[in-house]
Amino acid sequence: MTELCDLAGHELAARLRSGEASALDAVESSLARIEATEPEVSAFLARSADDAREQARTIDERIAAGDDLPAVAGIPLALKDVLTTRGVTTTCGSRILETYVPPYDCTVWARLKEAGSMLVGKTNCDEFAMGSSNENSAFGPVHNPWDLTRVPGGSSGGSAAAVAAGQATWALGTDTGGSVRQPAALTGVVGMKPTYGRPSRYGLIAFASSLDTVSTFTRDVRDAATLLSAIVGHDPLDATSIQRPPEDYTDGLEGGVEGLRIGVLRDWLGEGVEPGVRARTEEAIGRLENLGAKIGEATLPHADYALSAYYLIAPAECSSNLARYDGVRYGHRAEGANVIEMMMRTRGEGFGDEVKRRIMLGTYALSAGYYEAYYGQAQKVRTLVLRDFEAAWEEFDLLLSPTSPTVAFPIGAKADDPLAMYLSDVYTIPANLAGTPAISVPCGLDDQGLPVGLQLMGRALDEATVLRAAHAFEQDLGFDARPPLLQELTS
């Protein structure tokens, strides 16, 4: 029998409404799965079992009273530990915030809580969301439920693994250069990054402010549409939040891909792509064509330079944002004879390797004499990437590629080679630079039995088309493989 924690959110919601299950049953199912799998997976940094149970009881009372509940009510949720939660530690996977208890909620959690969502815990991540493997967490790596010796991807690796392992029905992460789509691909779940500015960034502890986007991990595309609908919409507390009301992305989800023009980024299927990833992507293209999509070849001519531009822009914004960790108002403080010595020691002790590397890189790129050559030039390249997308939208409604050039790699494989790690994000970064919505949807397993993700990118604010196509593909493929860890558990 399928356990409640293995259902998609919309399936669970139906059972809550029919009275087959209670919200408390749903929470207990998730908490039991966390107990059973957490020793192997290590997806969580903090658990909030008591709060979740309390939220569940409230939902059950409302159901009993006949209230019309929002779609996300009574569904167990996990949040990446860069999203502030009032009263629940929020560490960003960093020693420098190890004991930080936020005095306020981020807007996306405030909205979900108001709608009856139940928080089971805060998930592990690369320190300050900087990384592609979750190995940069100060609190140890997350293990991929599909193969515990491999990474779940990153930086939102804990959220991805939690959803893949049934520890939470769905989860939020943040996608700055692929940090939701890449781990979704590597753990066989759906990862949806909306348009930059569509969900509020208020309370998302900043890494790179012009790129950071709250994004979703779900079991299927319908859930992505549901969860996303609950978090988007203008927020006066975030000046970069788009002035548009929320919309219901489940409307029109069943519309299919008949006549939709999909541009395949052929250049991204050549050298450097694993054979298994290429094979599943090619099959996906065939499947979409059979469903009636018009397939053509697309290019983003400046995509080759996007990675280089990103690794100047993101570290530059990071070095500026992370200046706030000075040992004065919150977080770790080291001893020092004067304030400068205190700050230097605090930051030297509190930050891990990758964060230090990016602060240094960004500080250099912004420093006198180098600003124009590096940061200024990277911003111009960003314009060219944006123009590439604009040109592509004249011919196509969506762009298609693999999400990641590889499947999940072994823990430790790239740990000593930052540049090799950065290349994990080569296909996801362009959508961040351009701010466009993009999804990773499972498209099968490679011959080692590891999940492969298909990426679909759409026009700014056209989440609906991205979701509609991903849904049609997903329904046609019928991907129902489960991580070996769960097969052992429930057999």
Place this chain on the structure above:
Amino acid sequence: MPVEIDIEHVARLARLGLTPEELERFREQLGMILEHAERVTEVAAEDVPPTAHPLPSSNVFRPDEPRDGLGREDALANAPDREGDFFKVPPIVEEAE
């Protein structure tokens, strides 16, 4: 060619206390990363305007209405050190002899 960096200068600007071993490692790694990142300079973009933000937006205004901010105790709750209602830090200005 890996890029040569005055790593001690950058660490000072960033207020990062790094060990000699870290300085050496970052000098080497940043040199390699910048060699890759420098590829942006190959793109002819003299007359291309920079993009700081993916979506066009100008000044965003909201009504200037008073509302509650973070309370004093909430704001001080995470302070590593405090004195009364103040954040307390080590000396900033050295006392004159």
